[in-house]
Amino acid sequence: MTDTSDQREQRLQKLTTLRAAGVEPYPARFSCTHSAAEALAAFVASEGQEEPPVVRTAGRLMAIRVMGRASFAHIMDGTSRIQIYLRQDEVGKEAYRFFREGFDLGDFIGVEGSLFRTRTGEVTILVQSFEMLAKTLRPLPEKWHGLTDVETRYRQRYLDLLVNEPVRRTFITRTRMVTAMRRFLDERGFLEVETPVLQPVYGGAAARPFVTHHNVLDADLYLRISDELYLKRLIIGGLDRVYEIGRDFRNEGISTKHNPEFTQMEVYQAYADYNDMMCLVEELWHAVAEQVLGTSRLTYQGHEVNLMPPWRRVTMHAAILEATAIDIEEYPDVNSLHQRIKELSLEVNAKPAWGKQVEELFDEYVQPKLIQPTFVLDYPLDISPLAKKKPDAPRLVERFEFFVGGLECGNAFSELNDPLDQRERFEMQRKQLQDGDEEAHPMDEDWIRALEYGMPPTGGLGFGIDRMAMLFTDSSSIREVILFPTLRPKPGR
RNA sequence: GGGCCGCUAGCUCAACUGGCAGAGCAGCUGACUCUUAAUCAGCAGGUUACAGGUUCGAUUCCUGUGCGGCUCACCA
Numbered sequence: 001m002t003d004t005s006d007q008r009e010q011r012l013q014k015l016t017t018l019r020a021a022g023v024e025p026y027p028a029r030f031s032c033t034h035s036a037a038e039a040l041a042a043f044v045a046s047e048g049q050e051e052p053p054v055v056r057t058a059g060r061l062m063a064i065r066v067m068g069r070a071s072f073a074h075i076m077d078g079t080s081r082i083q084i085y086l087r088q089d090e091v092g093k094e095a096y097r098f099f100r101e102g103f104d105l106g107d108f109i110g111v112e113g114s115l116f117r118t119r120t121g122e123v124t125i126l127v128q129s130f131e132m133l134a135k136t137l138r139p140l141p142e143k144w145h146g147l148t149d150v151e152t153r154y155r156q157r158y159l160d161l162l163v164n165e166p167v168r169r170t171f172i173t174r175t176r177m178v179t180a181m182r183r184f185l186d187e188r189g190f191l192e193v194e195t196p197v198l199q200p201v202y203g204g205a206a207a208r209p210f211v212t213h214h215n216v217l218d219a220d221l222y223l224r225i226s227d228e229l230y231l232k233r234l235i236i237g238g239l240d241r242v243y244e245i246g247r248d249f250r251n252e253g254i255s256t257k258h259n260p261e262f263t264q265m266e267v268y269q270a271y272a273d274y275n276d277m278m279c280l281v282e283e284l285w286h287a288v289a290e291q292v293l294g295t296s297r298l299t300y301q302g303h304e305v306n307l308m309p310p311w312r313r314v315t316m317h318a319a320i321l322e323a324t325a326i327d328i329e330e331y332p333d334v335n336s337l338h339q340r341i342k343e344l345s346l347e348v349n350a351k352p353a354w355g356k357q358v359e360e361l362f363d364e365y366v367q368p369k370l371i372q373p374t375f376v377l378d379y380p381l382d383i384s385p386l387a388k389k390k391p392d393a394p395r396l397v398e399r400f401e402f403f404v405g406g407l408e409c410g411n412a413f414s415e416l417n418d419p420l421d422q423r424e425r426f427e428m429q430r431k432q433l434q435d436g437d438e439e440a441h442p443m444d445e446d447w448i449r450a451l452e453y454g455m456p457p458t459g460g461l462g463f464g465i466d467r468m469a470m471l472f473t474d475s476s477s478i479r480e481v482i483l484f485p486t487l488r489p490k491p492g493r
Numbered sequence: 494g495g496g497c498c499g500c501u502a503g504c505u506c507a508a509c510u511g512g513c514a515g516a517g518c519a520g521c522u523g524a525c526u527c528u529u530a531a532u533c534a535g536c537a538g539g540u541u542a543c544a545g546g547u548u549c550g551a552u553u554c555c556u557g558u559g560c561g562g563c564u565c566a567c568c569a
Contacts, residue, residue, distance in 0.1 A: 070526035142504035151561045
């Protein structure tokens with residue numbers, strides 16, 4: 001009848017034929033009594049009884065096997081896959097023809113029928129009646145190999161989710177992680193809040209921002225690079241325990257570990273310091289792992305990682321000493337440190353400031369080795385403009401980052417609450433900005449004013465949900481845990 | 494931004510040293526009332542990412558462009 005080779009054309013033609021015959025291919029509703037999973041469970045529960053359960057359920061046709069006047073097919077909904085069995089002598093000649101000629105793989109079907117077990121043991125619906133719920137115009141990816149083309153998987157994630165089961169599991173795991181985190185924090189009296197994404201001054205991290213413009217206000221606004229300064233305003237306002245899970249935006253390079261928009265969890269707790277934040281991190285990660293994975297051990301890229309507290313704690317000073325034999329305290333300025341690096345012919349990029357150079361040494365020689373969960377403590381002051389000084393070490397601040405599976409996962413400090421010190425730090429950053437550091441923290445007078453009203457001693461913490469999801473799902477690329485990762489827009493359709 | 498690799502039918506992949514662009518699944522026609530990667534017989538399906546160049550002849554070699562992957566740089 002139809003001799004066109006294009007599958008979309010063929011399906012469009014079927015659609016027209018159906019409409020001409022009075023069949024609406026996109027009806028408004030179909031009421032189900034059971035999901036696929038519920039139907040399967042209902043049958044198991046009823047086994048041994050006389051009457052098999054009758055169910056109305058619906059799903060997408062994922063496989064069809066026609067054998068003359070009887071057909072098997074599998075339908076899939078969000079809960080499971082279930083087999084259906086259509087017989088001409090059960091549904092009638094006309095209806096059976098409609099099934100064979102009107103339906104294609106991928107179409108949605110609603111069925112009603114009784115459950116039984118086939119000879120091979122599969123619980124199946126013997127269909128008494130059925131109807132089309134939605135016609136598909138494009139063929140689905142292939143049933144054995146699924147969809148492997150990475151670009152198509154990201155650009156058309158719906159196809160990836162549809163045919164690649166592990167992908168579905170990954171994103172379900174991610175959502176469960178976030179749910180478990182909320183529960184953990186809520187139970188401890190933390191209040192979930194929402195702060196602005198559009199900010200007149202960006203801050204709270206070192207990164208270049210996205211800029212946008214509000215037409216009516218005729219004002220440039222920045223997409224936030226972190227939530228920090230607004231959450232700390234809430235601490236000033238007397239909300240002693242707050243957290244936010246939200247999207248941050250950084251106008252930087254894209255890699256397997258960086259997406260321009262990513263999700264961060266930030267937590268602030270009054271009357272706490274960075275030691276308390278370490279306990280919070282290890283307890284939270286452990287609880288989430290137990291809840292979501294059912295264990296505190298996970299495998300990441302071939303490494304076994306144990307999240308059971310307590311985690312290892314090491315100062316940045318000790319970690320670098322161990323890895324490079326450099327005692328950074330003996331080289332307290334950038335020139336002598338450069339000199340020492342040269343003497344040892346270490347392969348690290350030269351950085352303009354002491355703190356950045358220390359960090360570079362750390363990134364190069366220490367971080368990749370941090371497979372088991374590790375807190376690295378006491379960072380250089382000049383790269384930490386929002387953290388409180390260490391009382392006994394004026395070049396350092398009470399700050400830690402933590403690492404799992406070699407990934408940098410999060411950052412925390414005893415928050416700087418001295419408004420005069422904060423102003424000095426911003427002035428330092430201003431100099432770095434003038435020296436061409438595009439990621440230096442901008443001066444924020446409104447933040448200093450808030451601090452002058454008084455902020456209690458506070459511990460603050462931020463960590464990347466995406467990186468955590470990578471670890472929990474053993475994904476090597478951040479794009480595997482972001483439903484729609486940022487890609488270059490493709491010209492045309 | 495640099496380097497390396499990839500782009501062939503709707504999907505997954507072949508095509509030797511430059512010599513007729515092919516298979517499986519999906520599709521179409523037919524057979525088949527317990528199949529499950531159903532089976533059997535037949536048919537159709539291509540701007541080889543795009544634009545140039547070399548050549549009698551280019552999927553193949555060269556140049557450029559686009560998109561993607563990995564990686565380096567960058568990124569607390």
